[in-house]
Amino acid sequence: MSDPGAAFVAYVNARRSALLRSATLITGDSHTAQDLLQDALIKLAARWERVSDGSPDAYVRRIMFHDNVSRWRRTGREVLVGEVAEGARPLGGSEPPDPGRVVTGLDVRRALAELTDKQRAVLVLRYYDDLSETQIAQTLGVSNGTVKSQAHAALRRLRELLPEAAEALVGSEETP
Structure with missing residues (x-):
């Protein structure tokens, strides 16, 4: 395609x-994600x-990560909700999990929301977008060692938040 506008579209x-x-x-929020992507695509269009x-x-991805961190720094991590659903329990609560309980995508998204922005980005880029450690490091502007340590800490935290899924986590290693 010779037309840059058509190639971008x-x-x-x-x-x-x-x-x-x-x-x-x-x-962790579809509305914020739409805004984040739209802003990233506008920036991409300017440099297409x-x-x-x-x-x-x-x-x-790099724009989305950096803009998300900037948004978080401006607004903070606190997410306010109107009401707590009946029977809801905090993630990682003291209530033992039901052994027959299936971990849903919603459970995973809630657990991901409990991670730091960098940990969440590393896991999404690694296990969802299937990027290598080097590609993640380049995307986030960090070293390979930082990617490894963030992934390790994030997986450890997910095991705490989703104990019923600990065995099924991709790339899970022995619990320290």
């Missing part, structure tokens, strides 16, 4: 769903001719 049409899923997992020959996905 084709890219957005092809990658929007996958990028929106990543943004939703990173933010320079970025299109490389890895536009990596560029968009």
Whole structure:
């Protein structure tokens, strides 16, 4: 495609769903994720001719991660809710899990929301977007060692939050 505008539209049409899923997992909120992705795509459009020959996905992921951290710093991590659902229990609560309980996607998303932004981004990029440690380090602008330590800490925290799923976690290692 010789028209950069058409190439950008084709890219957005092809990658929007996958990028929106990543943004939703990173933010923990679908509305915030839509805003985050829209802002990232606007920034990508401004640099499309320079970025299109490389890895536009990596560029968009980096923007989303950095913008999400900036948003978090401005607004804080506290999420207010109107009412607590009847029978709800806090994640990692003292109530023993039901052995027959199935871990749902909602359980995983809630547990991901309990992680730090960097831990959540590392897990999403590694296990959802299937990036290598080197690609994650480049996307987030950190070292490979930071990626490894953030992944280790995040998986350990997920095991605490979702003990009934600890054996099923991808890449789970022996509990320290």
